[in-house]
Amino acid sequence: MKPLLIAVVLFVLGAVGDNLFTYKYVVVEHRFYEANPFTAPRIFTQPLWIWFVYDFIALVLTLAIAYGYYKLMVWFSRNDPPLRRARILRIASKYWVIVFVVAVIRFLPLIHNLLLLLFGYESPLSVMIFELGKYMGVAP
Numbered sequence: 001m002k003p004l005l006i007a008v009v010l011f012v013l014g015a016v017g018d019n020l021f022t023y024k025y026v027v028v029e030h031r032f033y034e035a036n037p038f039t040a041p042r043i044f045t046q047p048l049w050i051w052f053v054y055d056f057i058a059l060v061l062t063l064a065i066a067y068g069y070y071k072l073m074v075w076f077s078r079n080d081p082p083l084r085r086a087r088i089l090r091i092a093s094k095y096w097v098i099v100f101v102v103a104v105i106r107f108l109p110l111i112h113n114l115l116l117l118l119f120g121y122e123s124p125l126s127v128m129i130f131e132l133g134k135y136m137g138v139a140p
Contacts, residue, residue: 004066007100008059014107015055021113023048032116035126037133055106062102070095 025031026043034040042051073092077085112125 004096004099007096007103008063011055011059011062011099011103011106014103014110015052015059017110018106018113019048019051019055021110021117023051025113025117036129037138038129058102058106062099066095066098069098 022034022039022043026034034043070092073088077088077092080088108125112123115121115123
């Protein structure tokens, strides 16, 4: 339970930090621009509280998927021999890794923003997302 709590806290810190930095420096002060073609359309068209709603929904869905994975593994192993069931349940008990990976992905934009603000360093994250957006036909 402790790693799951750490993952949730990491997700919340990343979401709150990224949303507040983006709102302050892109929307209010116009100091930077949003290079992410997936979120750029909503930056100026939706209020800040909607961004938090999106993040809350993403966190709830991630937790539901992780818990569903755990329950599915328990259900699939119900008729297995005891040793095999014990191995499967040991793997299933690591369901928090799913939430942790999503939390780290959500925390990366905050690290990118901090690097940009504190050191003026444009991390490759924005370039990678922009190229992905071009590949998918979302970016110009």
